[in-house]
Amino acid sequence: MTTTQQQLTPLTLTQLSLHQFTVDLDKPLPVGKLRIAQRSGLVLSAIASNSTRQQQALVEISPLSGLDNQGQALSGFSSESLADVTQQLSTILPQLQQQSIDKLLDFAQESTLPSLAFGLSQLHAKLAGKFDGHAIAPRTIPLIYRHNDEPLSAVSAVSERVASLADNVYAVKVKVAQDALEDEIKLIHQILAIRPNLKLRLDANRGFNLEQAIEFAACLPLASIEYIEEPCQNPDDNQAFYQAIEMPWALDESLNSPDYQFTMQAGLTALIIKPMLIGSIEKLQQLIDTATEHGVRCILSSSLEASLGIEALNRLASIITPDEIPGLDTLAAFSQDLVVSTGKANCLKLADLPLLASTSNS
Template sequence: MQVVDAPTISSASLYRYHIALNPTLPVAKQRIDHRKGVVLVVNLTNEQHHTQQAWVEIAPLSGIDTEGLPIEGFSQESIDDVMSYLSQCANQLIDQSANAIMTLVDNALLPCCAFGLSLLHAKITQQLPCRIDNPHTQSATVPLVYAGMTEQQLQAKLLQNGTVNSVKVKVAQTTMEDEIAFIYRVLEIAPQVSLRLDGNRGFSLEQAIDFLACLPKDKIEYIEEPCINPADNPHVFRHLGVSYALDESLNSSTFDVVNAIKQQPGIGALIIKPMLLGSIAKLQNIIDTAHSYGVRCIISSSLESDIGINDLRLVSQALTPNETPGLDTLNAFSQSLLLAPAIAQQLNINALQLIHHAGESNEAVDS
């Protein structure tokens, strides 16, 4: 039997991107008009000089909003923290096997880096699906809509080609009257959809109850983090029977899945934002535990570029194959980081700036 030698990492390159967003995108009650992140690219070579290339996007959801204020409630790490850490990682990986990546994952203190590096390892070792096996679920769209959109924008979202069975509606952002009217307009245009409401901790208990009481409860899948005080969420469920989902709560260092589910009746789903939470192994543990208590888990974006969104769809296929992920955030991006594939997928180097390179200098990203 011929033994094929394991490839080693011959080079690692770190690129940054800065992409304008139009229209602006909501981050809870804040808005952002640009997205920053980095792309880590590694090349591997074996003794027969066969090469393999893989890349991942690593983009903490932090920075400054359109008002010049820090983004609150999401990533604690900055893009500068990430670039500094990944530059060190790139140097350490040269001439190492892919398993060295997992050593970095185990020691990573920045959640976005732990996720990105574990994703890179999974892609290199082919632990993720190479295609979507459940396209009806995984390739369906959950449009992201919110009061203030024009009628044309709303109809474009709801009447797009493809399957639209659920819609995510940002609420607790404007007036209650406007948002209720907006939701009924959504149901008028697309009566088949169910509602995934997202409160981002914007309501008092009384407001949450009053708001939800004005909506058809049978159309609501859940409302994410409805109350300013998360301890009030179970009271919403007791009053109305409307399930709620946890999102921001998962970012707490003290969050425990079992305690949360046992102590907070009415949890219908966990919203899993991998870029905020950490490694794939950690995600798998959260999801397995939640599923054992009958709680759904929905993979959701942290406003990544098309690189991250493509990968999150595969992560969702692997970890939550029966759930449609929430990934409808790309329309606002003014640039793509991936070129339309001819034979194989390629990076759009014109949208990237090289900031660090380690290893063999004669290797370049395919373009």
Template structure:
């Protein structure tokens, strides 16, 4: 099977409310769509590194290892070399330089070769609670009450660390007052000092806490929090470093894996298998992809981590869907996107 059609597009989707990227916020999502066909097989994949600028015009940091412009430039060089080549040429192009590109190429190969088939069942994604920009405590409490009234999940993720820890603690107890049986996954994005992390975790309702993601800026301090409080931690940002690899450590309960920021599917699967051998769970998580990317992440989660509900509850802020319709909102087609490059003719 040969790649007989290739197209690359840009997209831009407004977000409301703005979405958190660690301590920053973004009000638009920029990315690329790669469209490929081989005979009667056809697919799209989303390419969306967490790069660009926040609402204040400051460069995003924390997760950023690549710029979208770099990835687009690399694709403009690679795609002509892939045209009319066998599908396995997609894997040969993986250079371990740009994680989002490696992920997209391996994902496209898996979809075109039907190695990533639609799952028979999906675990419902874990809900996400975070404060909106400029929102008062009273407004957050009211919105949370409405949200929890309809929430049916057993797990809930709460963003913490961007306010005094005492306010985060009050929010957690408010959630449990409505849903006392919930298991909570807290995401601190490395915001706490070691002292504040210990004070915060010591006050948590331990029976309801699954883990806290990266409470401190370095893993050594996160381990110290566990030693002092018994609250286990998960790795997230640390797994996006260029030299990141799984290694067992005291207190580590889970890996929060953002495939777009980690790289190709083979690397992702290896990390999951290594962690599982030590009893460490793996949770597939979004990097604020649009609906196309979220759809594919759900397939990956169902195949690679079938017993873990993924963290994909970020689409409500998107003003438009991307190629895959998920809700009562406009859905962009390729005709609505900016064409960057096309090779071959699409068969309708």
């Protein structure tokens, strides 16, 4: 057998393990209008080999669902719960044992749980070496938002964060539709007073009705706004918003619907794609190809994953959206890293995590 033939011999899954993690947040992170103070999820580990080599890979699977820090249910994000994913994975793992790694793609295609489909397809990509050679310096758009322990008029605190941005930062993402319109308008102008050359990506999370969205946008310098994500509570109003104010807008939450099909609309300039909420890498690529054909930008964004998931998203973004900087600036609030160190004092390793299920040759 030639070296090329040996390299092409399919890898067989010889050991899989499923672990659960929970990481406390130093500061609650916004999820729409709610906040979370803890992030939980799963780590799926796999070893695969053939006659000449062995590969190991780990992926984070963390649907964005559950309860916020006040006990309210998160809605509009992952439709599946962590328990749903755990149950389905526990069933799948024995069926994957001693199978080709391509079986991961079969299960990813069959799964109705987007986070699981993404995780399985990502695990296949890692084992197949498709993420190799894409270890790049982290790229992200800084996220600006008011911490919930700051006063409503927290312009000065946020301004300090803006002033500390590196000189090579050309754009930031700003959470809006969280507080009073006057405070948020003041905040936008204060950011631009400090860094006039910044371009702003506003994220409303469907927080405005049509009239509020128009009133808010009318008070802002359009030339400084790249786009506003999901400006209206009713997505059907987004085109009317654009016709009134001509501010480019983007879709985010709308993509999470299992029935979503890309349709070009007036003013639509970008899709904010959260892979954990959408599905397999193949599904992501199809969506990106369709949107790109219509001149719509595609920007990968986090679903508040821990460091293992963020590193994977950074690598994936460099492969499927190489011309766009992803929105992955959410790790600062995490008290610990997960498997992949970003320099925090504590990094949870696989051995530190509770084992939920496993398979092996023995």
